[in-house]
Amino acid sequence: MxxxxxxxxxxxxxxxxxxxxxxxxxxxxxxxxxxxxxxxxxxxxxxxxxxxxxxxxxxxxxxxxxxxxxxxxxxxxxxxxxxxxxxxxxxxxxxxxxxxxxxxxxxxxxxxxxxxxxxxxxxxxxxxxxxxxxxxxxxxxxxxIEPISCAIHGVDRLGSLVPGMNALVIGAGVHGIVLSQLLKLNGASCVTLAANRGKKMDIARQVNAADVYVEFDRADPTSQWTSLKEENPLGFEVVIDATGSAKVVNDALDFVRSGGTLLLYGLYSDDAMVQWSPTKIFANEIKVIGSFGQKHCFSRALEYLQRNKINVKGxxxxxxxxxxxxxxxxxxxxxxxxxxxxxxxx
Ligand SMILES: [Zn+2]
Ligand SMILES: [Zn+2]
Known part of the structure; x- marks a missing residue:
């Protein structure tokens, strides 16, 4: 048998x-x-x-x-x-x-x-x-290893990262937590992780994923978005959406510094749309890029884990x-x- x-x-x-x-x-x-x-x-x-x-x-x-x-x-x-x-x-x-x-x-x-x-x-x-x-x-x-590999591909897609850049990662799921750590390891002087208050954000803090944490009120995050803008009037060189929300992507463009990059790194519904000012992208020389999956990034992801460079405990x-x-x-x-x-x- x-x-x-x-x-x-x-x-x-x-x-x-x-x-x-x-x-x-x-x-x-x-x-x-x-x-x-x-x-x-x-x-x-x-x-x-x-x-x-x-x-x-x-x-x-x-x-x-x-x-x-x-x-x-x-x-x-x-x-x-x-x-x-x-x-x-x-x-x-x-x-x-x-x-x-x-x-x-x-x-x-x-x-x-x-x-x-x-x-x-x-x-x-x-x-x-x-x-x-x-x-x-x-x-x-x-x-x-697989989610970190995807994040490595995402950071590869960002191209040459400048030491001392500042970054905003939106979304504290596995991908947001891993991407934040990867940006810290790849030249970011400050990573701000912004996400809804709750368990995922607590875990992000426990693994020391970012440098600054912005916790959104689930019912009305308007005031947190406003103060994030006030505290960072020039925006961030790298902004990553790891939420998959078209609304967040739409608003995220306003947080990209002139010459900076917006990386779309979420699963969006096929009919989701954004509405951006082409003038802002043109005049402020903003790059908007996507990153999907990975190929041949496993060995790098494995080394980050084996060397305790990326913390996934908990x-x-x-x-x-x-x-x-x-x-x-x-x-x-x-x-x-x-x-x-x-x-x-x-
Ligand atoms: Zn997957
Ligand atoms: Zn082929």
Missing amino acids: TAKMNSVCYHAPGQMSIIQTDIPKIDDNQVLVKVTCCGICGSDVGICSGGFGVKFPLIPGHEIIGIVSQVGALVKDFVVGDRCAVDNIINCEACFFCRRNQPIQCTNIKIIGVHLPGAFTEYIAVSAKMVYKIGGISDEEAIF LVTDVFPINDFNNAMDKVGTKDCCKIVIKPSL
């Missing part, structure tokens, strides 16, 4: 059940990873409702940590028992964008947990070249078993959590 495993499976938008399937077989270049931990990303809400071009049935889950439990015949760098993280982006290396070194824009991109079976399951077969050993850090730290606020996936998803995006992870062993 073949061994079976349990997986979260979406059959249609929002329609999930736990399925039992055979443990996948690996080819010569793959390893079989026993999943110990898989983070729920904000994007999983969109993915499980049919966004991002997903095809059902789908096993979601793209923040993957586990243990190598089988090794393909041609794999040299891993042995059974290696703890590992799995990169989730597979680009085709042949399309127009891949040939121009823009793998994230690959027109044939395949993302594990979006277009390919993901890791809200017990075992996953992946190409060994997607796998990174994670010595020296815990699973609950390693779960942040960011995992909730752990759920596979069987409780619906409850975990209900909690994602609420103000009472930061990172939620699924542990198949529970």
